[in-house]
Amino acid sequence: MFEPTLLDVLAPGEPYMVLSRSGRILQVGPALVDILGANPSGRNLNDLMDEAAVVRLLTEVTLEDILTVDCELCRCFFTCGARLTEEGNIMLVFKLLRDLRDEGENRLLVRYMGIQIAELVGELSIAIERLSGEHTEACSQARSAAEKSLWNLLRIARNAPLKADFGIDGPPKLARPGDLAVFLADLLRHTAEVLAPYHDLGIELEVDSLPCVYDELNIRRAVLNLLAYAIHRNTLPRARMQFGVSRSGDQLILRLQAAGPARDPLLGPGGVPVYGQDLELEVASILLRAVGGNMVSTTTGDSGWLCRANLPIVPDTGDKPFSSLVLDWYGGRDPVLFELSGVLPAGAYQKGE
Numbered sequence: 247m248f249e250p251t252l253l254d255v256l257a258p259g260e261p262y263m264v265l266s267r268s269g270r271i272l273q274v275g276p277a278l279v280d281i282l283g284a285n286p287s288g289r290n291l292n293d294l295m296d297e298a299a300v301v302r303l304l305t306e307v308t309l310e311d312i313l314t315v316d317c318e319l320c321r322c323f324f325t326c327g328a329r330l331t332e333e334g335n336i337m338l339v340f341k342l343l344r345d346l347r348d349e350g351e352n353r354l355l356v357r358y359m360g361i362q363i364a365e366l367v368g369e370l371s372i373a374i375e376r377l378s379g380e381h382t383e384a385c386s387q388a389r390s391a392a393e394k395s396l397w398n399l400l401r402i403a404r405n406a407p408l409k410a411d412f413g414i415d416g417p418p419k420l421a422r423p424g425d426l427a428v429f430l431a432d433l434l435r436h437t438a439e440v441l442a443p444y445h446d447l448g449i450e451l452e453v454d455s456l457p458c459v460y461d462e463l464n465i466r467r468a469v470l471n472l473l474a475y476a477i478h479r480n481t482l483p484r485a486r487m488q489f490g491v492s493r494s495g496d497q498l499i500l501r502l503q504a505a506g507p508a509r510d511p512l513l514g515p516g517g518v519p520v521y522g523q524d525l526e527l528e529v530a531s532i533l534l535r536a537v538g539g540n541m542v543s544t545t546t547g548d549s550g551w552l553c554r555a556n557l558p559i560v561p562d563t564g565d566k567p568f569s570s571l572v573l574d575w576y577g578g579r580d581p582v583l584f585e586l587s588g589v590l591p592a593g594a595y596q597k598g599e
Contacts, residue, residue: 261324261340265291269304278340282320284532288540288556294319303328307336316343358525362402369395390596397579397595398587405471405529417464417536423562426465426498427456430491433466433582437473440582444591445477450490456498459560461537463575468533470585472502472541472553475526477589479551482506493559500555507549526588530555 261278265271269291279285286293291300299317303326307313313328324340331337370392408417431451438447469489477485482505490501527543534541534555541555576584583594 261342263338263340265336265338267304267330267334267336269300272335281322281342284535286540290542293542299326303336303338358406363399366395366399366402386596387592390594391592393595393597394587394590394592397584401584401587402525405525408529408532417467417533419461419536420463421459421461421537421560423457423459424462425455425457426460426557426559427451427453427491429460429462429465430469430500433469434489434491437470437582437586440580440586440590440594441473444594445485446487447473448488450488450492452490452492453498456493456559457562459562460557464533464537465557466581467575467585468530468537468539468555469500470582471526471530471533472500472555474586474589475524475530476502476504476551476553477586478526479508479524480504480506481509496559498557498559500553500557502553502555503546504551505548508545508551 260275261281262275263271263278264273271287271289271291271294274282274285274287282294291303295317299315302315303313307328307330309330309332311329315326315328317324317326319340323343325343326341327339329337372388372391375388431449434447434449434451438449441447473487473489476487486505488501488503490499492499492501531541534557537557538560539555539557541553543551543553546552575581583590587595
């Protein structure tokens, strides 16, 4: 445990956070985790707090004085007391001022889902109308559009509640022994094949084999949601991405880089970005945390995007009983086509006649 002297004097249930001088979150108190809905340890404070507040904390906090900063985390407003500790870390203690989560986020999420589902239902209506036509080619195109829209509806219907719950119950977990490196290699190669007609995905694999215990479903969903976000944010007609897999000690490192500038954000009333527009990125983050990992992302100098994710390597000791249950999350559908249904064209869903 970090900073035992300071932590011992806090009242039970005090919301606190410990971070390094670089802004990396080292430890979060249980009360603050309950407020945030997930443990952000390992992430950067910039991911949670306004940039001006972060800069002030990192540059002005001292050993002698307590710095007070007002901030917002996950639609909760706090007064935050900060002090530099003798170990060189920053200790933050939060006082909750106002909780707006129930007042706004759920309504905005419902609004976002309403927009998305209305568009998809419109596409399905057109597809169904065209299916009644006499031309075989038109029927084939309509069936492809209907298939894509149905898959995308299912994807949003699963991802949006996960984001809304923000880890209260968390996604279903089913860790099993296997070779994580081989699993990721197969997943990325299949994804590259699916994307090839529309986007470019390069693969760099530095780990050939890694027998361990891992959660296949949540890792697959996290990887594909990161790729979906990289394509969605991109303004290039053909996205260019590079996905690397390497190892650092007891961590597997996933690195995704995408070229090209980001599209303008979708704005709602008052010019506020619509809640949920970065759904894929937020879902990927939740899924990674569910399996013990974390991620950080940033824009690059050429206006591209870079994401780095860590996955813990859990050795297979052979002493844990594993369930024989196999969860068919996709109902026999191709997982890549399912998770990328928001960014792939209808032609990707056209079946051979």
